[in-house]
Amino acid sequence: MRFTTTAVLCLLxxxxxxxxxxADPTPELEAWLQAYREHYNRQDYESLLRMWDxxxxxxxxxxxxxxxxxxxxxxLRAYFNPRPGVQVLDGILNHYSKVRAHMIAPDLAFATYQxxxxxxxxxxxxxxxxxxxxxxFRRRGEEWKMISYVESPMAPLTMVRKMMQRxxxxxxxxFVKAQPKAIPPEPETP
Numbered sequence: 001m002r003f004t005t006t007a008v009l010c011l012l013x014x015x016x017x018x019x020x021x022x023a024d025p026t027p028e029l030e031a032w033l034q035a036y037r038e039h040y041n042r043q044d045y046e047s048l049l050r051m052w053d054x055x056x057x058x059x060x061x062x063x064x065x066x067x068x069x070x071x072x073x074x075x076l077r078a079y080f081n082p083r084p085g086v087q088v089l090d091g092i093l094n095h096y097s098k099v100r101a102h103m104i105a106p107d108l109a110f111a112t113y114q115x116x117x118x119x120x121x122x123x124x125x126x127x128x129x130x131x132x133x134x135x136x137f138r139r140r141g142e143e144w145k146m147i148s149y150v151e152s153p154m155a156p157l158t159m160v161r162k163m164m165q166r167x168x169x170x171x172x173x174x175f176v177k178a179q180p181k182a183i184p185p186e187p188e189t190p
Contacts, residue, residue: 025109025144026101029137032144033096033113040094042179043087045080052076053138053145062150064131069150090120091176093169096133107139115151118172126168126176 032051039048052059061076062069070076082088094117101111115133120126136148154162169175 023103024101025103025137026099026111028144029101029109029111030096030099032137033099036146037094037096041092043089043092049077049080051146053140053147055140056138056145056147059146060148060150064151064153088122090122091118091126091172091179092120093118093172093175101137104136109137109139109144111135111137118168120172120176126172128166128168130166 036048036051039045039051057073058071059073059076060069060071061079063079066079070079094115097114097116099111099113101109104110112132112134114130116128116130118126118128131151131153134148134150134152135146137144138147139145
């Protein structure tokens with residue numbers, strides 16, 4: 001029988017949660033994702049990066065469009081600010097749903113959720129799709145901070161078939177026009 005790295009981690013850490021940890025972190029992480037979504041949709045990457053654990057040197061971000069996974073702050077910062085002072089997107093509209101989370105250690109939570117997105121790269125037509133996501137969060141005091149994010153698209157044929165059934169939301173153009181067009185500042189280093 002084959003196990004994924006995530007499955008092995010979850011099996012190894014099962015039962016290690018103490019009584020002080022939330023029994024079900026799902027509601028807290030749903031609220032966290034709502035704030036993350038707001039920063040992402042405004043393309044406010046400096047605020048978005050503050051939601052990551054600055055004390056974790058080996059943060060991981062696996063975007064479906066980039067191979068291999070990015071590890072560490074320099075690559076994460078470069079992903080969210082590929083050309084300092086230049087906006088690459090006309091707009092992005094993310095929505096997170098189907099959040100399921102559980103504690104894997106007293107200060108760690110593992111979550112799966114669905115990311116639905118509509119995106120328009122400058123000079124291109126908007127497109128809409130979705131990904132399945134797995135993420136690991138660390139509790140720092142009263143706040144959750146992300147330390148790992150992995151997008152997991154479906155098999156290509158399944159994804160394309162389902163993607164062809166979707167349409168860009170009717171109000172996406174109005175959403176893009178309503179967004180501030182200020183050039184984002186370069187993010188601070190943690």
